[in-house]
Amino acid sequence: MPATSLTLSSLRSPDHKQLARLFSGLVVAAPRALRCQLGIQRHSLGNQAPSRPLHSRPRPSTTAMATQQAATNGAADPVAALRKVMAQPDKAVQAYIVPSEDPHMSEYPPKCHERRHFISNFTGSAGVAVITSDRAALWTDGRYFLQAEQQLEKGWELMKAGTPNCPEIDEWLVSVLPEGSRIGIDPFLHTVAATRNLQQKLTESKRQLVPLLGGNLVDAVWSSQPSAPTAAMRVHPQEYAGQTVQDKLKDLLKQMDEAKAEAMLVTAIDEVAWVLNMRGADVDYNPVFVSYLLLTPAETTLYVDPQKVTPEVAAHLKDCSVTVKPYEDLLKDVQSLAAAKKRLWIDPAKVNYAIYQAAKEAAAIGSRRSGGRKRKSTEAAEPPALPAMTSPEEMDALKQLFVEKTSPVTLSKAIKNEAELQGMREAHLRDGVALAKLFHGLEKQLSGTGKSLTEVEVDDQLRAARAAQPGFIDYSFPTIAGAGPNGAIIHYRAQTGTCRSVDGNTLLLLDSGAQFDCGTTDVTRTVHFGEPKPHQQLTFTRVLQGHIALDQAVFPEGTSGLALDTLARRPLWSLGLNYRHGTGHGVGAALNVHEGPHSISARATSTTPMAVGMVVSNEPGYYEDGAFGIRIENLLITKEADTPFRYAGQTYMCFEPLTFCPIQRKMLALKVLSAAELDWLNSYHQAVWDKISPRLQDDPETLEWLRANTQPISAPAAEPATVAA
16 A cells, blocks of 8 residues: 555545645654663553464464565565665665554554564564664564564564663664664654653664654555455444443543643544444454544544444434544644644543644644754755754643643543443353363363364364354454463464464463453463373462462552562462563453553553452463463452451452353362462352353253362372381
């Protein structure tokens, strides 16, 4: 797709050249550190904990993928082709940063925005690629180290973010580029906060950050770039939404008034879907639609491709007094508000820099100079860099133009109402039935039979089991079915032709989830269909102990996920073991499987307090490269705890389990479990039986399997004391 075409990849207004002219005189210099973590890990725990890579639905073989990649490149080497574009006089950049995100900062972008995947061949959901004239480097986090090592082509350098010797992106750029070098970005793919940070850091080292408005440079070499998605939207039923659109808008307008804002821009597509009680299908596994929402006291406007609006959706929006405009109209409407000096609420961690800068220019804030002078329209000059600093006068003007605060939708969406929680409970009961049928079927096929299934065949059987449940829409992320050493690849995805087999000698890590009409699920079980090794049992049991400790936590209001994370790691730490991902991430209600702002993680950024109504995953793990992986995951609802005391009048909280699926008994090292931990396991299995068995009355074989796998487990007999002779 030509870079100048009107696509959702750009939100460039009908006239891309007009926007380029808008910025043409702007001088820009560098932001402050797109830290290894900052650019890579943008969304709560989806940033650290087992989040999932987004892939296309078919599973091509490795050979097919390579053939497809070559055909898509439009050149034998896309990196070499990109370097030629970077060197063009109207670009003139010595480095180019390619993030994972789209203009909405989506963790999972539509396929037409998977630029980092295209340029690097790395398919993980988190990563930043940086290309210079002679170097190519990819930053990613611990979930993806093994995967990146396997997928990166020769010539790429893997930067393991979070490890002691990993430089931050700005540090690496300073080390490989001389002073005066220009680092290019697509300002539609970087947030206001990240751009400012990187700008400051590069300026301090006498390098320049250059927003390139003539189109994304990767698009220029991606000849077979997919088209923008056009899937129809749908109305999310009120029985599952629990709150009307009118009430949500009323609450947002109230918060706008309190913040002295005259308009609010909602850019995250899951937030738009939540506010409007609608869902879509623009992104695989995520029921969202590419759009923006702009609120003023006089009007609420949805910017979306009109062909996605069905008659039902049009009627719903009309009833809610929401106006629909073409997606590409957003920018000029923001500019009109800014020119009228209307104060706009933006979330600097979510709004892309191009929108911010366009509003700033429309309000005539900031200089319009390049290299200290205004450029003549006839000059073929290189694009300007960002200014080195902002004057006090400009700072004051910006404070008058923008209210820079976290989107109020973020927290409102995370704290589920009772209807949303009931929908999530129902979704997990349906999922529990599907999982019981799957694991019973796998045991029947693999235990003691000498037969095997491929990882892909396991996934196919899982999809069939879920699809048989009422209200099933799709998976909530691509299944991670890792047999043996593949289980140690935290975000592994099986591919036809290269996947491993599962048999009676194999440990299988199965991490999967579903989108139902009423809610979203995410569950991991690690199972063996033969005899697990003692070391596997020991590490599995330590992971389970951490899982139990977090599940049983009681904590005061104001407690963050950072404080809770240690509970899940302590049993592994006692053996000198650990895992390279977060412990828990927020989950949407019939929305994205990863949502913020809360998470349970060892990272210093995991500071959002847990609140009643939040849904979070509990998924500690352990991985041995080249051998096996273990993870146990349930989803939890945060609820108020019934404590005998309330110190200082505080509310105390605890967790309610959402996931109901047996934990495999043969994987346990029973002597390691305490009596209290064994009691927890027996109580959990009783709950699994009570909730799932009534839904299996028409399937006696699976019902009997469930009965056998939820029976109480007795403590092992004490070993007799040894008496010295």
